[in-house]
Amino acid sequence: MSGRRVLDAGCGSGPLSAALRDRGATVTGFDLSRRMVQLARDRLGPGADLQVADVAAPLPYRDGAFDDVVAALVLHYLEDWAAPVSELRRVLRPGGRLIVAVNHPIIYKLIHPDADYFAVARWSDEYTFDGQRATLTYWHRPLRAR
Structure with missing residues (x-):
């Protein structure tokens, strides 16, 4: 570098x-x-x-x-x-x-087993960072998506 x-x-x-x-x-x-x-x-x-x-x-x-x-x-x-x-x-x-x-697209399917892996989809998940709760929103894309 x-x-x-x-x-x-x-x-x-x-x-x-x-x-x-x-x-x-x-x-x-x-x-x-x-x-x-x-x-x-x-x-x-x-x-x-x-x-x-x-x-x-x-x-x-x-x-x-x-x-x-x-x-x-x-x-x-x-x-x-x-x-x-x-x-x-x-x-x-x-x-x-x-x-x-980026997050590997299989994560979406593991968290949402009934979801359509091949569809582009918006999803959110809650996390706790240093004692504070936060919601992060992602866009799932299958490997073939552009």
Whole structure:
């Protein structure tokens, strides 16, 4: 990773940004949540290149600005991936790498055994984080879906 310019799309509290930076990458990150960006700034330091931005809207970066774009556990929150993936591609240099990680689609079928695996579907699940309850909403897509 040394010397690579990496965009951490949906950086959350910054653990991936920190790991990439520690391996020598120049990391830029954004998240929709101001609180998450602040947590990332606390983790990475005041000079970190972090901002609030929406992966589903035009991004505040120039064309071809990054060698790699990582969107880890981000896109499965969106119903439509077309515009976000196009925008992530726009900020990649020619030949750059778009690295995407999403929940495996079998999780939906395991949690909802009567659901149609092949349908694109919205679903929510409740979690407890540090004593606080939260509901996260996802979009299930089978492996063949675009």
